[in-house]
Amino acid sequence: MGIVENRIKDLGYELPAPVVPVANYVPAVLASTAGLVYTSGHVARKSDGAFIVGKLGADISVEDGYDAAKLCALDLIGTLKATIGELDRVTRIVKLLCMVNSTPDFGKHPLVANGASDFIVEVFGEKGSHSRSAIGVVDLPGGACIEIELIAEVTG
Amino acid sequence: MGIVENRIKDLGYELPAPVVPVANYVPAVLASTAGLVYTSGHVARKSDGAFIVGKLGADISVEDGYDAAKLCALDLIGTLKATIGELDRVTRIVKLLCMVNSTPDFGKHPLVANGASDFIVEVFGEKGSHSRSAIGVVDLPGGACIEIELIAEVTG
Amino acid sequence: MGIVENRIKDLGYELPAPVVPVANYVPAVLASTAGLVYTSGHVARKSDGAFIVGKLGADISVEDGYDAAKLCALDLIGTLKATIGELDRVTRIVKLLCMVNSTPDFGKHPLVANGASDFIVEVFGEKGSHSRSAIGVVDLPGGACIEIELIAEVTG
Numbered sequence: 001m002g003i004v005e006n007r008i009k010d011l012g013y014e015l016p017a018p019v020v021p022v023a024n025y026v027p028a029v030l031a032s033t034a035g036l037v038y039t040s041g042h043v044a045r046k047s048d049g050a051f052i053v054g055k056l057g058a059d060i061s062v063e064d065g066y067d068a069a070k071l072c073a074l075d076l077i078g079t080l081k082a083t084i085g086e087l088d089r090v091t092r093i094v095k096l097l098c099m100v101n102s103t104p105d106f107g108k109h110p111l112v113a114n115g116a117s118d119f120i121v122e123v124f125g126e127k128g129s130h131s132r133s134a135i136g137v138v139d140l141p142g143g144a145c146i147e148i149e150l151i152a153e154v155t156g
Numbered sequence: 157m158g159i160v161e162n163r164i165k166d167l168g169y170e171l172p173a174p175v176v177p178v179a180n181y182v183p184a185v186l187a188s189t190a191g192l193v194y195t196s197g198h199v200a201r202k203s204d205g206a207f208i209v210g211k212l213g214a215d216i217s218v219e220d221g222y223d224a225a226k227l228c229a230l231d232l233i234g235t236l237k238a239t240i241g242e243l244d245r246v247t248r249i250v251k252l253l254c255m256v257n258s259t260p261d262f263g264k265h266p267l268v269a270n271g272a273s274d275f276i277v278e279v280f281g282e283k284g285s286h287s288r289s290a291i292g293v294v295d296l297p298g299g300a301c302i303e304i305e306l307i308a309e310v311t312g
Numbered sequence: 313m314g315i316v317e318n319r320i321k322d323l324g325y326e327l328p329a330p331v332v333p334v335a336n337y338v339p340a341v342l343a344s345t346a347g348l349v350y351t352s353g354h355v356a357r358k359s360d361g362a363f364i365v366g367k368l369g370a371d372i373s374v375e376d377g378y379d380a381a382k383l384c385a386l387d388l389i390g391t392l393k394a395t396i397g398e399l400d401r402v403t404r405i406v407k408l409l410c411m412v413n414s415t416p417d418f419g420k421h422p423l424v425a426n427g428a429s430d431f432i433v434e435v436f437g438e439k440g441s442h443s444r445s446a447i448g449v450v451d452l453p454g455g456a457c458i459e460i461e462l463i464a465e466v467t468g
Contacts, residue, residue, distance in 0.1 A: 023266060024273040025288040029250045031309045034190035034346035038251045038307065041289030055260065057451075094341045095350045099291050104367065107455050110335060117336040132337040133353030133461050135411050136451035139213075139292030143263050149253075149289050151350065153343045179422060180429040181444040185406045187465045190346035194407045194463065197445030211416065255447050295369075295448035299419050305409075305445050 004087035008077070008123055016075055018082040019045070028083040030154065036094065037083055037152045042075045043144035044068035053143040056136075057103030060145050062111050069098065069115030072148045076116075077123065084154050093120050093130040094151040101145050102136035109134040116148055160243035164233070164279055172231055174238040175201070184239040186310065192250065193239055193308045198231045199300035200224035209299040212292075213259030216301050218267050225254065225271030228304045232272075233279065240310050249276050249286040250307040257301050258292035265290040272304055316399035320389070320435055328387055330394040331357070340395040342466065348406065349395055349464045354387045355456035356380035365455040368448075369415030372457050374423050381410065381427030384460045388428075389435065396466050405432050405442040406463040413457050414448035421446040428460055 001009070008015060018027045021040065028039040044052040052068040054060030081087050098113035100106070113134035121128040140147050164171060174183045177196065184195040200208040208224040210216030237243050254269035256262070269290035277284040296303050320327060330339045333352065340351040356364040364380040366372030393399050410425035412418070425446035433440040452459050
């Protein structure tokens with residue numbers, strides 16, 4: 001088990017098996033010349049696979065949104081591991097696009113997205129220092145409260 | 157005519173001429189060091205160029221949205237061809253970002269996005285196996301029902 | 313001072329200091345193998361740092377949105393400069409994703425996004441010829457009227 005995976009274990013988390021899309025696409029693609037992995041958008045899920053639903057600003061709190069974003073990040077890391085085999089191949093988490101299911105006057109999207117950003121930095125340290133966009137979207141698949149996609153730079 | 161273009165013809169489709177933006181941007185850019193083509197967002201259009209408009213969840217059906225996404229993918233492939241000259245240079249369709257014009261409680265964005273994903277895989281085969289995000293946006297240019305952007309890896 | 317920075321000065325603008333995120337992320341990341349810089353989403357700000365707020369289609373005009381997008385582009389260029397040191401290293405502005413805070417029936421997102429596209433082309437000339445997506449989002453951090461992220465190809 002590599003350094004990054006050990007840190008995830010030390011933090012008390014277990015890498016989930018990657019979610020298999022039910023349609024004609026895959027969880028992530030490695031563009032090898034560029035050395036970049038592009039993940040699909042991952043919606044927040046509970047450990048039993050059920051979507052964490054709700055619209056920020058209406059029926060789910062910022063705190064619960066933060067926790068959902070963190071679980072989303074854990075899923076994204078699980079997908080990274082399945083795509084490149086060994087998380088220590090990650091040289092940098094390049095970017096997160098955090099799409100928050102929100103009302104038209106929510107405004108606090110960054111506080112929700114922080115759940116993912118904080119966890120990524122906790123797990124990857126300096127290599128986890130990423131760029132990020134946080135936005136409000138009118139709705140998400142199945143009414144999920146957040147969907148995140150990730151770009152990572154890898155080596156080897 | 158290359159393998160991919162022949163397959164498009166065999167499927168009964170004709171590659172459209174790329175849509176020329178009416179502002180200060182271009183349909184796609186090849187980042188050559190990375191070997192990646194980034195397209196502009198393409199909104200769904202009929203063969204006469206008119207936008208396919210409507211908001212999913214209100215005034216356009218999932219089936220019509222699926223068909224619109226497929227036409228959008230055809231336009232994106234036309235843009236790829238115009239950008240790199242020969243579609244057989246595509247080594248992988250890396251990612252689709254499918255932005256669906258929807259109501260706040262639509263939820264079925266993946267079923268619409270499948271119109272693009274299914275077509276991309278039909279045309280490119282294994283090289284068409286892509287990552288994808290499907291989200292709901294509050295509105296799109298001209299009230300279009302869907303806008304899609306694509307990243308492709310190319311060689312040569 | 314390089315060619316690009318001189319042009320910005322000649323146009324009558326001054327590069328702002330990059331906005332330092334107040335959370336666990338950074339303004340931009342250079343993925344060096346790919347030679348690509350990915351910026352965080354930048355929301356439109358006045359020179360005093362206050363967000364330019366409002367929802368297009370309701371309480372801010374297309375003209376003011378255009379100007380906000382232009383200021384956003386100026387901020388993005390400031391971030392690019394801080395990330396790569398010298399703007400003449402930019403070989404191509406690859407892509408803009410322009411997310412416009414809008415009502416469900418605004419439709420004129422490209423007219424707002426043009427504020428950024430026009431300025432980027434004015435500053436970078438042919439190297440500024442970029443791909444672009446313009447979409448409507450239901451809300452943005454702090455109620456900002458527009459948020460833009462940028463991908464640039466760099467050398468050296």
